[in-house]
Amino acid sequence: MTGRERNRRITDLGTLKALAHPLRMQLYRGLTVARVATASHLADQVGEAVSLVSYHLRKLAEHGLIEEAEPQSADGRERWWRLSSDGVSIRDEDFRDAPEKAAAHTAASRLFAEDRMDMYRRWLDERAHWGAEWNRSAESSESILRLTPDELAELNAEMLALLRRYEERGRAADAAEAAGAGEGSEASRGRETVSVYTYSFPFRV
Structure with a gap:
């Protein structure tokens, strides 16, 4: 491999x-x-x-x-x-x-x-x-912003960095569970697989 x-x-x-x-x-x-x-x-x-x-x-x-x-x-x-x-x-x-x-x-x-x-x-x-709980936590929204190309790239980079932090938290919880912490651990309790989609693009009306 x-x-x-x-x-x-x-x-x-x-x-x-x-x-x-x-x-x-x-x-x-x-x-x-x-x-x-x-x-x-x-x-x-x-x-x-x-x-x-x-x-x-x-x-x-x-x-x-x-x-x-x-x-x-x-x-x-x-x-x-x-x-x-x-x-x-x-x-x-x-x-x-x-x-x-x-x-x-x-x-x-x-x-x-x-x-x-x-x-x-x-x-x-x-x-x-x-x-x-899951219905309250799930989100669907649209934001209309006025940005330059550089600002849009900066926004995307910040959002991806935030997502990676949460991804790493989930991986750490999975690793702790695999090491023997078990389903009852605080890290693994209530954890589900979640999809997060983001689209950012310019448009004119």
């Missing part, structure tokens, strides 16, 4: 297209949550055949998006997978030098946005089952 990157920047068209696939995005998210999993585990989550899931996992691995993980059981027939980095970033500047690359980046961005909106719609459909 290779060393783990903090945040991999995708700059080539092949890797972008490998990730911009509906099922592969589900599998990538599933590995983000599970940290390590087999094709069988992920197939149960996405409701697809193990053979199909295995094929798409291999495609993700071919482009270095995931990698084999240490076995988590004594069954040597099982192949375990994990993300090869803690996340990925995709920037417009890396795909604007050719029409094909720009079109692929736009198509991928639309697919990612639709996938995230599907996740949010699922929350809207299911929020009655989550209870008062």
